[in-house]
Amino acid sequence: MDFFALQGAAEEGSLIQTELAFVIILSLSALVALVSRRIRLPYTVALVIVGLALSFVPNPIDIDLSSELILVLLVPPLIFEATLNLRWEVLRRNLAVILLLAIVGTFLGTLIVGGIITVAGQTLVPELDVAPAAALAFGALISATDPVAVIALFRDLGVSKRLSVLVEGESLFNDGVAIVLFNIALTVGAVTATGEGESFTLSQGIVEFLRVFLGGLAVGAVLGYLVSTVILKNVDDNLIETATTVALAFGSFILAEQFHVSGVLAVVAAGIFVGNIGMQNTSPTTKITLNNFWEFAAFVVNSMVFLLIGLEADLSQFQLNLSLIAVALVAVLFSRTVVVYGLTWIHGRLQAQRRVPLKYRHAMFWGGLRGAISLALALSLTGSYFSDLIVQEFQLMTFGVVLFTLLVQGTTIGPLLERLGLTAISKPQQEQQRHQALLYATRAGRRELDRLYKDGIISAEIFQAMSNVYSHNLRSRNQELRELLVDYPELEQSMILQARKDLLEAERTAISDANQRGLISEDIYHELIRETDDRRAALDLIEMTMQGRADKE
Structure with a gap:
């Protein structure tokens, strides 16, 4: 009896420790997000920096950053959330170049990095002398891009939708390709090292790649289509529908892995189907619920991933192995240059009408960050594939590359986009913002002047003189804004849309408040919320149409 009591106490203590770590991560994430917005630093980069700082002091965040944790628990919701917002129309127009980069580019990047690692190990860095299969395994795992920080920055800066889709689409598909190539390289390495099993020919490798790649897409497509047409179309309950998408995100990954095909690509296909078919079949209320839930889920998961990256990085080991990390960085940057x-x-x-502008290529090259997938694959390596020393070196090199891309490329991509002129804020929009800011400031000054006069702090003569100045400034600035809107009517349409959205949000809040106060019944509450959400969905459709015209290239 005492044994079971002790065992139960130990399990309870472990559970409390894990819960405490999760609470600390959420609290830190909220604080870091708040600060990063003020200092205009990418949120994910700020989390890594905080994690690095915490790694030097004792902390209660005791979570093991294992391969299973990343791939099985953290990656599916990240990929599913990203694909929910990936519009098929834009993806289809750019699918050729995306697949070229994701498939051929990942193959090419794997070969280039593997080749550089092999040559460097035989000449410049003797401690990196590894077999070609091991070098190719590293080339595959480090070819998986993870532009979470970049995409968030793209949205903040209003970058072209096409550029965002090119970067995000390449990453989503290339993650699956990199995992497939990594597993093939491990199989070749195991056969070469042990001499057991059948030899692995190039044709067999291609067939295996196509089976895993297409099989993963097929599993996700079937499940995504079923959920979109059966559940989201016929069930009018936002909680049930949201729960179903959660089951789909994890279930498609697990089922695909059970069939020995790509779980990552299954989630990609499932998310694309739900985002483009399921979202059209469901009600506006469910759309809002789904978007809010998955945005929060991605925030939590990203917070865990990037904070733990900083915590797990051992900077003392980096100093002792700078040559290894330098070789890996040179190989990664050179391969990225060739690929992009x-x-x-x-x-x-081949497709001159869909040519990728040179400015886009610069952004795609520098925006090719590495992250969760690369780390998960590196952490999955064990001594059963290669020697323990090679495994440690590869993991160290992976951490070094990931930190460099996040801390250097992630912090400089914003200035690069502005220098290239890729931010979508045009001169008329800048003028509109300037006029609105001046009007806002002038009205605030006028309100303060009225308060000072009402409180008897200034005399009537001073109030009258300053009031005349403020009235003149308000008239002139209103006139300047009206003239700008006449010259650029699309700006007025955007202002009207935003104002109507704000008003609908206020109405929705008022309806919720009335329900909480018991002024209306639950049936009336749900009816009014649905009506409000329908009006908001109509505004979103208008806005998407306007953006589609602007982004169509």
Whole structure:
């Protein structure tokens, strides 16, 4: 009896420790998000910096950053949330170049990085002398891009929808390709090292790649279509529908892995179906619930991933192995250069009308960050594949590359986009914002003047003189804004849309308040909320149409 009591106490203590770590992560995430907005630093980069700082002091965050934790628990919701917002119309128009970069580019990047690692190990860095199969495994795992920080920045800066889709679409598909190539390289390495099993030919590798790649997409497509047409179309309950999408995100990954095909690509396909078919089949209320839930889920998961990256990084080991990390960085940057500029040039020759602009290529090159997938694959390596020393070196090199891309590329991509002129804030929009800010400030000054006069702090003569100045400034600034809106009517349409959205949000809040006060019944509450959400959905449709015209290239 005492044994079971002690065992139960130990399990309870472990559970409390995990819960405490989760609470600390959420609290830190909220604080970091608040501060990063004020200092204009990408949120994910700020989390890594905080994690690095915490790694030097004793902390209660005791969560093991294992491969299983990342791939099985953290990756599916991240990928599903990203694909929910990926519009098929824009993706289809750019699918050729995306697949060229994701498939051919990942193959090419794997070969280039693997080749550089092999040559460097035989010449410059003797401690990196590894077998070709091991070098290719590292090339595959480090080829998986993770532009979470970049995409968030794209949205903040209003970057072209096409550029966002190019970067995000490449990442979503190339993650699955990198995992497949990584597993093939491990199989080849195991056969070469042990001499057991059948030899692995190039044709077998291609067949295996196609089976895993297409099989994963098929599993996700079937499940995503079923959920979109059966559940989201016929069940009018936002909680049930949201729960179903959660089951889909994790279930598609698990089922695909059970069939030995790509779980990552299954989630990609499932998310695309739900985002483009399921979202059209369901009610506006469910759309809002789904968007809010998955946005929060992605926030929590990203917070865990990037904070734990900082915590797990051992900077003392980096100092002792700078040559290894330097070789890996050179290989990654060189391969990224060849892949982005080389393959987009070939694509431009084949599809001149859909050529990727040179400015976009610069952003795509520097925006090719590495993150969760690369770390998960590196952490999955064990001594059963390669020697323990090689496994440690690869994990160290992966952490080094991930930190460099996040801390250096992630913090400089914003200035690069502005220098390239890729931010979508046009001169008329800048003028509109300037006029609105001046009007806002002038009205605030006028309100303060009225308060000072009402409180008897200034005399009637001073109040009258200053009031005349403020009235003149308000008239002139209103006139300037009206003239700008006449010259650019699309700005007025955007202002009207935003104002109507704000008003609808106020109405929705008032309806919820009336329900909480018991002024209306639950049936009336749900009816009014649905009506409000229908009106908001109509505004979103109008806005999407306007943005589609602006982004169509």
